[in-house]
Amino acid sequence: MTQMFPVTLSGATARRQGQTLVGPVDLTLDGGGTCVVIGPNGSGKTTLLRLLHGAARLSTGRIDWACDTELAHRAQAFVFQSPVMLRRTVEENLAYPLRIKGEPKKAAHAKARDWAARVGLAGLLNRPAPVLSGGEQQKLALGRALISSPELLFLDEPCAALDGRSMRDIETILTEAKAQGTKLILSTHDMGQARRLADTVVFLLRGKVHEVADAKQFFDEPETAQAKAFLKGDIVE
Missing domain, CATH: 3.40.50.300 (P-loop containing nucleotide triphosphate hydrolases)
Incomplete structure (x- = not known):
């Protein structure tokens, strides 16, 4: 830390x-x-x-x-x-910060799905981010x-x-x-x-x-x- x-x-x-x-x-x-x-x-x-x-x-x-x-x-x-x-899906938006830091795709997307659930977006993983509500x-x-x-x-x-x-x-x-x-x-x-x-x-x-x-x-x-x-x-x- x-x-x-x-x-x-x-x-x-x-x-x-x-x-x-x-x-x-x-x-x-x-x-x-x-x-x-x-x-x-x-x-x-x-x-x-x-x-x-x-x-x-x-x-x-x-x-x-x-x-x-x-x-x-x-x-x-x-x-x-x-x-x-980003003009990508919810899951891809969440995975993006990890991917640019070099985290493997599979691990990054697993964490993305976990965080989608944490923030209440688990049902919207494949939704394009720009069309989400505010x-x-x-x-x-x-x-x-x-x-x-x-x-x-x-x-x-x-x-x-x-x-x-x-x-x-x-x-x-x-x-x-x-x-x-x-x-x-x-x-x-x-x-x-x-x-x-x-x-x-x-x-x-x-x-x-x-x-x-x-x-x-x-x-x-x-x-x-x-x-x-x-x-x-x-x-x-």
Whole structure:
């Protein structure tokens, strides 16, 4: 297992076309439990996750993992809000990450069938992935990310636009992954989901970390007026 935590961001900033999307951010995450990143639309949640994962480039500042950065990134996976589906069957989508790592076809497809059952897609193995429903595609994206046993999984709004039943299924998969030792860092706009999943909360506002706290403390007694207003559903800018 890769000892990747703690991870420390020091003055981390991301800019695009002259606009600051995130930063400067000074933050240390110890990898304990599930970290949920929340904040108003446009606050930089997606960009922060992409910076940590190495999918977005730092403009200034540093991100230091407890191990070599390349090792840390290889031990991670990322599930996007709108999952990318390969134009292949469900089984082939699930087997793909294993096949590109050199796992024999028979073993990869056996694991794919097992993971299809775990995420509730056992009856859809031969279905082309692009024609699945939104909830089914998100389950497939989760299975495809988890099949390689990542030590850390990033999820960007994993249940956006999903119905209650699909959200419950996704959260069950995430809870099981956490129980198996996978660290989770996710963003969400759903405060009910944040309350159910979070051990630590990072509250972003205007691209900066506004508050970091234990989940119970944050939801029961947020420190700042902006956090209190956000939790009440007020517009915070």
